[in-house]
Amino acid sequence: MKIVYKYLVLFMVLPLFSCGGGGDDPTPPEPEPEVPAPSAATLIYPDNNEECTEGVLVSETESQVTFEWTASENTDSYTLLLTNLETGAESSSTTANTDIQLMLERGTAYSWAVVSSADGTNETASSTTWRFYNAGAAVENYAPFPAYEPYPEMGKAINAGTINFEWEGADLDGDALSYILYLDTLSPPTSIIGETDTNSFEATIGADTVYYWQVVTVDSAGNSSTSEIFEFRTNP
Structure with missing residues (x-):
């Protein structure tokens, strides 16, 4: 009976040593690559402190003006910020292109700037701000x-x-x-x-x-x- 008891104890202990089998820790995931911040666009047209005369006449009070700027690095979209300098009214328009057409009041002063954005980052880059007069009926002298x-x-x-x-x-x-x-x-x-x-x-x-x-x-x-x-x- 003593011999049987010894073998029984050995049989119960052996699994504790044979089943430990811990594997290596899982490899941590690779960090997501950092998205580079966009750079600022350079404005092209309408020219700064000039009269915009290339708009398409729509009515006596409105014309369609094409805004243009250069492509900027690491940029997926552009937001054009437009301000009517006489009323203070502001608007924004977003595009993936480097130009956009907008309806403007004739004979009115505006300012505009472009904000560059990229997917995957909250960082943005802003262009300089330009000002122009959208051409209207002929006048002898413009207000400053x-x-x-x-x-x-x-x-x-x-x-x-x-x-x-x-x-x-x-x-x-x-x-x-x-x-x-x-x-x-x-x-x-x-x-x-x-x-x-x-x-x-x-x-x-x-x-x-x-x-x-x-x-x-x-x-x-x-x-x-x-x-x-x-x-x-x-x-x-």
């Missing part, structure tokens, strides 16, 4: 483009004290330009703080305040345009 590229920038926080307000201006006819600067703590601003023939104006601002400012551009023929309302705040 509304002031753009402001400083302080929209939503920027700056220190109180004496600052230099700055902006850019352009005129299709090449007329001399002057500017009227409005600054207020309410929107729209109604207080004129100065007039200048340059693209800047010095003023003193208080601390911990939200300011709204706007520029009226006047050309030598008496035509004028009004910028959008810019906003910034000062630190406490």
Whole structure:
């Protein structure tokens, strides 16, 4: 009976050693290749600060304009951002091509830019912004483009004290330009703080305040345009 007992114990223990058989760990999956970020497109037409005369006349008030830009690297689609500089209305149109046709109001100033996008990444690249007049009925002299590229920038926080307000201006006819600067703590601003023939104006601002400012551009023929309302705040 002792011999039987010994063999029985050995039979119960052996499987513990023979069934361990752990294999190698599974190979981790290869990481997904990183999608390169797109690069910015270069605008071609309509030309910057020029009159667009190549549109297809649709009616007395509208024409069809073809926007063109260069292809950019690592890009799958393009979004054209269009702004009516007289009303402030904005729109966007997306295409896989490097051109797109849009219906525009005649005799109206616009700005446009192109954003490049790629599948598989959230990164984008923006072109420069161009401005143009869509041709309308013949006029002797065009109004200037509304002031753009402001400083302080929209939503920027700056220190109180004496600052230099700055902006850019352009005129299709090449007329001399002057500017009227409005600054207020309410929107729209109604207080004129100065007039200048340059693209800047010095003023003193208080601390911990939200300011709204706007520029009226006047050309030598008496035509004028009004910028959008810019906003910034000062630190406490």
